[in-house]
Amino acid sequence: MSDLVAALSRVPLFRELSPEELERLERISSLRSYGRKTAVFHEGTERETVYFVLRGLVKTYKTDEEGHEQIMNILKTGDLFPQTGFFDSAPYPSTAEAIVDTRLLSIPVHTFEQLILTVPAISIKLMRVMSGRIIDLQQRLHDFAGHDAAERVVLYLIKLALDYGRPDNTTEVPSVRIPIPLTNQELASAVGTTRETVNRLVSMLRKEGLIDSDRSGYTIFDKEKLLHRIRKDEH
Structure with a gap:
């Protein structure tokens, strides 16, 4: 098993895939490393890649007109980002930045979209991830209210x-x-x-x-x- 296939098999979204499906993923995936406080992508830029955290931590945040940050999420090992915006041409909805030295798995977004369409196990798990994100945001709003x-x-x-x-x-x-x-x-x-x-x-x-x-x-x-x-x- 190659290092890349081993990394893919540790991502929750891909754990139930067959060896053949993992090999297919290997052909479209790559590994990237980011140092502490290094931007992975910036809010508003063209959305080209989907990332999975293999090691480290990533924060996503939005910036208002006065330059103030608002942290949207902190992502740990196994997490996917961005978690929304598939099948449209919308830019990245926020900036992503490594909090510590971080290792990421990257897949071109259009290739990943085709994968979602052809591998049911991934599409079902992705819907669960997105649903969980919505629930998490709702809970956060509820907790902060009042x-x-x-x-x-x-x-x-x-x-x-x-x-x-x-x-x-x-x-x-x-x-x-x-x-x-x-x-x-x-x-x-x-x-x-x-x-x-x-x-x-x-x-x-x-x-x-x-x-x-x-x-x-x-x-x-x-x-x-x-x-x-x-x-x-x-x-």
Whole structure:
């Protein structure tokens, strides 16, 4: 098995494909590497390629007229992007940028569209991915509704912990490590607030012993106590 076929077989969308179908994919796929903070593509440019994350992390974001970013999604190993816009000529809907050193699988978009039409297993899984994305966006809107900026930051940290967190055994109490090196500005752009607000909140949560942060990510020391800040205000 070639390195490329091995990489393809690890992508959730392709796991049920036959060896013949994987070999067909191999002929139209390639591997690409991106350094930290390197753009994969820019919002508004011609949509030429579909990507799958093999290793690393990618953020997608939109930029408003004043140049402010709003993070749309953080993509991990196995994720596909962009997740929408197939079978039309729309440009990339957002900018994609590697958060850390990242390895991607790339397939030309028109070739991938033909693959969707001819391999039912892929088309069905793709519909599930897109449906899950819609549900995720709806849940995010629901979670953020009625909460102030500080509460939205807390909710977003909890979501990151659920989606990307892993146990941190280096601390005295059971903790969750979020290995995503987001700056306070990026965290602010993800929830629609200012960096100053995030600076104040992160400083406060550190003093309360609920979280810690460094250049490589965040640590949540007590998720329940962090959630209690939200629940307390809802009652």
